Amino acid sequence: MESILKSIKRGKIPVNPAIVISNRQDAKGIKIAQKLGVKTEVIESKGFKGNRWDYDKKIVSVLSKNGVTPEKGLVCLAGFMRIISPEFVKKYKNKIINIHPALLPSFPGLDAQKQAFEYGAKFSGCTVHFVDSGVDTGPIILQKIVQVKNDDTAETLAKRILSKEHKAYPEAVKLFAEKRIKISGRRTIIS
Structure with missing residues (x-):
């Protein structure tokens, strides 16, 4: 998130960030966004009674109030460690992106860097993808590759992948x- 916001501030990305939302008051991203002059809101999820869509409707409401609609806007997941509801994904179809610290479709889910290291992969990296109703299964936008070195640990590999992210x-x-970006089935075409 910080890299995206700093790129916007430097004029490298032609958008205006509308809002940063977190489900935790103590999230580091909230402080970073405030420091960079971006509006923030916390919608606590701890102790929330209801299903995922009930929670996500609150997020959709805040996004809409801030001009991030399915017609215009983009939702970037960055450190948001909740699985979003199928209803939210459907509402913002092809308008939600996420980053994953592995070369998808390999090593989806948690601890991807550790999975790649333990599997003995020779290359790993990161993948930016659209979010669909699966976990790390949406159409891939782009990938960056990192070679796994003989003297790597899961931690050193994760650090190098993070720099690519x-x-x-x-x-x-x-x-x-x-x-x-144009989506054609599972593929994204970059012009």
Whole structure:
């Protein structure tokens, strides 16, 4: 999130960030967004009684109030560790993107860097993708590759992947903002 917001501030991405939403008051991203002058809102999920869509309707309401609609806007998941509801995904179809610290479709879910390291992969990296109703299964926008070195640990690999994530996510947002992404089935075509 910080990389995206700083890229916007530097004029590298032609958008105006509307709002940063977190489900935790103590989220580091809230403080970063406020420091960068971006509006924030916390919608606590801890202790929330109801289903995922009931919670997500609150997020949709805040997004809509801030001009992030399915017709115009993009939702970037960055450190948001909740699985969003199928209703939210359907409402914002092809308008929600996420980043994953592996070369999808390999190693989806949690601890992807550790999974790649333990599997003995020779290459790993990160993937920016559209969100669909699965976990890390949406159409891939772009990927960045990291070679797994002989002296790597899961932690050193994760650190190198993170540096690629900081470049890949802003690049994907820029492609979206410039309307250079077209989805054809499972594939994304970049013009």
